[in-house]
Amino acid sequence: MHFSISLPGLKEVDIKRVEEVGGVIRICVEMERKIHRCPSCQSRTSRVHDYRIQKIQHLKLFERKTQIFYRRRRYVCDCGKRFSEKNTFVNRYQRTSIENQAVGIRAIKGKTFKEIGDNYGTSATTIVRRFDQLARSEVKPVEELPPVIAIDEYKGDTREGKYQLIIADGITKKPLDNA
Numbered sequence: 148m149h150f151s152i153s154l155p156g157l158k159e160v161d162i163k164r165v166e167e168v169g170g171v172i173r174i175c176v177e178m179e180r181k182i183h184r185c186p187s188c189q190s191r192t193s194r195v196h197d198y199r200i201q202k203i204q205h206l207k208l209f210e211r212k213t214q215i216f217y218r219r220r221r222y223v224c225d226c227g228k229r230f231s232e233k234n235t236f237v238n239r240y241q242r243t244s245i246e247n248q249a250v251g252i253r254a255i256k257g258k259t260f261k262e263i264g265d266n267y268g269t270s271a272t273t274i275v276r277r278f279d280q281l282a283r284s285e286v287k288p289v290e291e292l293p294p295v296i297a298i299d300e301y302k303g304d305t306r307e308g309k310y311q312l313i314i315a316d317g318i319t320k321k322p323l324d325n326a
């Protein structure tokens with residue numbers, strides 16, 4: 148799979164690695180190291196204390212289960228205070244991921260909510276709720292094609308064939324459709 152397409156919700160992180168582990172796509176990300184203000188004494192520090200891996204799950208990307216492994220940095224201040232780096236992407240990512248799931252769900256036809264739930268690693272109830280949200284917000288068709296279209300091929304495993312195409316806006320890199 149080519150990762151020439153930027154991933155929604157992950158614009159402010161560095162994607163260090165993308166690997167496939169047991170059919171699950173694992174995207175390893177980090178934030179840029181920068182000066183933070185100590186929440187305790189207000190002095191500035193960029194001294195790294197340690198890293199923790201935070202796993203963010205349940206996004207389905209291109210028909211595969213995807214996990215984000217966020218290597219979350221902790222800083223240490225001269226006063227001894229240790230604190231996590233600031234980030235806004237986790238919340239935003241999780242919101243985007245709900246959208247993505249809804250999009251993915253739309254593409255699946257002729258499956259029961261239970262099956263879809265199993266697929267997404269969640270319950271049938273959650274899937275039904277997502278469906279409702281989606282129906283209410285109404286799907287907007289692509290009214291006008293963007294000036295540049297990027298077409299990328301990736302290995303899928305649907306019955307239709309081994310390889311699938313994703314069509315994206317060549318400028319914003321946002322996926323338009325996949326087939």
Ligand SMILES: [Zn+2]
Nearest residue numbers: 185188224226
């Ligand atoms: Zn301090």
